[in-house]
Amino acid sequence: MTEMDTNISATAVKALAVLDFMGEQHGPITVQEAAQGLSVDRATAYRMLLTLVHAGYVMRDNVTKNYRLSFKVLSLSRNLMSEDERSVKIVACLRKISDLTGETVHYSALERDAAVLVFRAKGSQRVAVDFQIGDRSALHCTSIGKVLLAYQDIRATEAIIAGGLWKVAPRTITDPDELRRELARVRAQGYAYDDLEFAPDMRCVAVPVFESGGNVPGGIAISGPSSRFDHDKLEVLRDIALREAATLSKSLGGIR
Structure with missing residues (x-):
C-alpha cells in the first residue's frame, strides 16, 4: 500500500470521499449506508457527515435523519462551467x-x-x-x-x-x-x-x-x-x- 503524503489531510480526504459517495447515490442516505459505502465505522461516517453539514455541502432531514447533498455543491462548478x-x-x-x-x-x-x-x-x-x-x-x-x-x-x-x-x-x-x-x-x-x-x-x-x-x-x-x-x-x-x-x-x- 502506498503511504499517504504527510502534507495531505486525512480528514479532508475522508470528507471528500463522503461527497463522492453521496454524488453516486440517487437519493438521501443514512449514516449506516455511508459507513458501509465508505468501509468506515458508523462513528467516523457520522462525524464526516456532520462536518459537511456544518460546511453547508450536505443537508440533514430533521424528520428522517437522512442526509443529502445541498445545492451549495453546484457553486463549486459555477466558474468551471461558465461560458468562455x-x-x-x-x-x-x-x-x-x-x-x-x-x-x-x-x-x-x-x-x-x-x-x-x-x-x-x-x-x-x-x-x-x-x-x-x-x-x-x-x-x-x-x-x-x-x-x-x-x-x-x-x-x-x-x-x-x-x-x-x-x-x-x-x-x-x-x-x-x-x-x-x-x-x-x-x-x-x-x-x-x-x-x-x-x-x-x-x-x-x-x-x-x-x-x-x-x-x-x-x-x-x-x-x-x-x-x-x-x-x-x-x-x-x-x-x-x-x-x-x-x-x-x-x-x-x-x-x-
Missing part, C-alpha cells in the same frame, strides 16, 4: 455534428482515471444513449476513454493498468498487452471505437480534440444502441466527427 470562448467553440462543434447526424454528441475531458462528460448536444433520435453532464466513465472500456488515454504519457496508461482492467461488457479489454496495442492503434489512426466494450448493447466512436502544444485534454464521442449503430454507421459518424474535430482543434490552437 473555448466552451462556446466546443458546444458549437457538438451542435453542428448533432445537426448533421441527428445523434447526441458529447465532449468529455480527462480527469485523473476517468473521462468526465462536460458538454453535450442532444440529437433528434428517439432511441439514444442518454449520458448526463458530470457522468464519469472508465478509460479502458470506452471509446472516449481510449482516445484520451492514447494521447497521454505512457505513465498514465500504466497507472490505469495497475488499477485493474475490470470486465464490464462482453468485449471489454482486460489484458494489459492488448490495451497497450489498442492505444497504439488509436493514436496511429486518430480515433477509437467501443464495440460492446462498455455495455452489451452499445457502440461508440470517439475522436480527440487537440489544443495548444498538441495536448488532448478532451475529445468528442457519439454513442448509440448497437441495433442502430452498426459498423457502417460508425464509419460515417467517425468521418464527420474527425472533420469537425479537426476544425475545432485548429480554432483552439491545436494541430494534430
Whole structure:
C-alpha cells in the first residue's frame, strides 16, 4: 500500500470521499449506508457527515435523519462551467455534428482515471444513449476513454493498468498487452471505437480534440444502441466527427 503524503489531510480526504459517495447515490442516505459505502465505522461516517453539514455541502432531514447533498455543491462548478470562448467553440462543434447526424454528441475531458462528460448536444433520435453532464466513465472500456488515454504519457496508461482492467461488457479489454496495442492503434489512426466494450448493447466512436502544444485534454464521442449503430454507421459518424474535430482543434490552437 502506498503511504499517504504527510502534507495531505486525512480528514479532508475522508470528507471528500463522503461527497463522492453521496454524488453516486440517487437519493438521501443514512449514516449506516455511508459507513458501509465508505468501509468506515458508523462513528467516523457520522462525524464526516456532520462536518459537511456544518460546511453547508450536505443537508440533514430533521424528520428522517437522512442526509443529502445541498445545492451549495453546484457553486463549486459555477466558474468551471461558465461560458468562455473555448466552451462556446466546443458546444458549437457538438451542435453542428448533432445537426448533421441527428445523434447526441458529447465532449468529455480527462480527469485523473476517468473521462468526465462536460458538454453535450442532444440529437433528434428517439432511441439514444442518454449520458448526463458530470457522468464519469472508465478509460479502458470506452471509446472516449481510449482516445484520451492514447494521447497521454505512457505513465498514465500504466497507472490505469495497475488499477485493474475490470470486465464490464462482453468485449471489454482486460489484458494489459492488448490495451497497450489498442492505444497504439488509436493514436496511429486518430480515433477509437467501443464495440460492446462498455455495455452489451452499445457502440461508440470517439475522436480527440487537440489544443495548444498538441495536448488532448478532451475529445468528442457519439454513442448509440448497437441495433442502430452498426459498423457502417460508425464509419460515417467517425468521418464527420474527425472533420469537425479537426476544425475545432485548429480554432483552439491545436494541430494534430
